[in-house]
Amino acid sequence: MKKYLCLLVFGVLLLGLAGCSPLKDVTKDTVYVHKNGKISQAIVEEFSQSYYDANELHTMADEEAEKYNQTNGDNCVKVKSFEMKENVISLFMEYKAAKDYQDFNATTFYAGTVEAAYDQGFEFENMINTDTNETISPEDVLALGNENIVIFVENENVIVNQNIKYISSNLVLENEKVVSVKTDEGIHYIIY
Secondary structure, three states: OHHHHHHHHHHHHHHHOOOOOOOOOOOOEEEEOOOOOOOOEEEEEEOOOOOHHHHHHHHHHHHHHHHHHHHHOOEEEEEEEEEEEEOOEEEEEOOOOHHHHHHHHHOOOEEEEEEHHOOOOOOOOOEEEEOOEEOOHHHHHOOOOOEEEEEEOOOEEEEOOOOEEEEEEOOOEEEEOEEEEEEOOOOOEOOO
């Protein structure tokens, strides 16, 4: 009896954890950067035009992911789920790594260390300390060499897996792990 009770409790815990996705209730395009480097994305769009077909959009997303994977390797891009509620479509994607997200979406997106980002040519202007709200110099940013950084250009919310320490001035800190875009202009930086 004790064995079955333990299995039941374990099953309930797993179900609870499955429902705790950071992207579960988003209402805007959002990206989540996992600790292991995997990227999850929620694309949320209003779908009110009758000449669009939700099933066609889902099929198109599946086909594009399959085409990308044929060129770049199995499971680099996955369509995790697709749902439509009250004229809003939510498409949930998963990417094996930041490079897959960047290449699949034909955008700028980097997740790694500050030092590696600098080596790739990124500059760190107008960075703000999230605790003091003070601007820090590019030199001070470079001193954070091994800290994690996310760099992106799209107008989307970004969630990271640790508390955010610094952001570029074109972002808004929503909470300790979430930013939104204040202005679309320029490159967006998050250091955590």
